Amino acid sequence: MSQNADPKQDFLDAELISQASQALNAETWVIQVFVVLLATGIINIIQARILRRLHDVANRTKTPWDEALIYSVQRPLTLILWVLGISFSCRIIGEETGTTLFQAVPAIRDVLIIALIAMTLTRLIKRAEYNLIQSKQAQGKSFDKTTLEAVTKLLRLTVFITSGLVALQTLGFSVSGVLAFGGIGGMAVGFAAKDMLANFFGGLTIYLDRPFTEGDWIRSPDRNIEGVVERIGWRQTVIRTFDKRPLYVPNASFSSIAVENPSRMHNRRIYETLGIRYDDADKMREITEEVRYMLRSHPEIDTNQTLIVNFNQFASSSLDFFIYCFTKTTDWVTYHQIKEDVLLKVMDIILQKGAECAFPTSTIYLSQNNPEDPAFDPSALAGGSGAVSHSLSERQAPTPGSSVDSGSR
Missing domain, CATH: 3.30.70.100 (Alpha-Beta Plaits)
Known part of the structure; x- marks a missing residue:
């Protein structure tokens, strides 16, 4: 016995199959995203434990560099793994949904990774500086803290500029064009901010010539500057005066004044x-x-x-x-x-020795009441008081038995 196929039933079956297929595909990429994020979290937990143990081992060594290296990569490495995991998940979502918004994810990922690498390098430089200072102080060795800070600041500035140029090139900008524009713009900025640049180069001169360092007592005969140097910055130097007030001196001032360093x-x-x-x-x-x-x-x-x-x-x-x-x-x-x-x-x-310390004195010579003496005062005798006149002139020669000399004391 033959049965005729129902066209309506066939349509419903095809629709159900299509919806089931779409649901299955949706569940597939959702599962993929979930697996990627879960794997990223597990990898982060594992690397955090490994780095923590390595950090404990590095703390027991005398070398400051291994601890600084492990410390510098701990936080950036976690962020880099999450950036990679999230960017991979976004690529899966973009391929399944066809959304154009996710096309910018690779460029954003690259810029973030460059920034995190720069963060790692700056943390390494800063931590190495800190460990080196602590090591020298613990050993009681002298070192030039000002020069060390200058070198680390220049290294951090180099990392910042280099990472910025690499990020611009990653985004599609021409580095040569950026440098050319920076040269023209730098001239304009230089004229507009000449005082700031003068302070910058003044600070660089202090770092190179080292007329004083942090902790030194300095003073200037040309300016009312005297105190202990607390901090040498790129723009200004902070001096704590002896009445405990902070004095902020622009670095450019030290190029035109004499500085005395009594600490040396x-x-x-x-x-x-x-x-x-x-x-x-x-x-x-x-x-x-x-x-x-x-x-x-x-x-x-x-x-x-x-x-x-x-x-x-x-x-x-x-x-x-x-x-x-x-x-x-x-x-x-x-x-x-x-x-x-x-x-x-x-x-x-x-x-x-039987001597005495002297102090300012004056000598007084007294004259007797002699009528022939120019200093004789008849009014004194008329008064019947028996008073004698006196002369305060040291040039008058005293008569025997009438001089009173208090001496030099």
């Missing part, structure tokens, strides 16, 4: 002038010889430097001698303690 002195100088009375003139030689011997035997005085103790002046109220020597220390507080000890010992020597 080898010794500190003691230069004092002392005076004894004129009555103690016969003791001057003994005092200077004793003070000279005391300084040469003092444990904190550098005898390899200039040491002078000499009588050098007939002052108005004293006989002056000066002390000129250098301490071994350059520490400010210790220097003043040594200077105090030296001056106290000098004072003891003066007293031991």
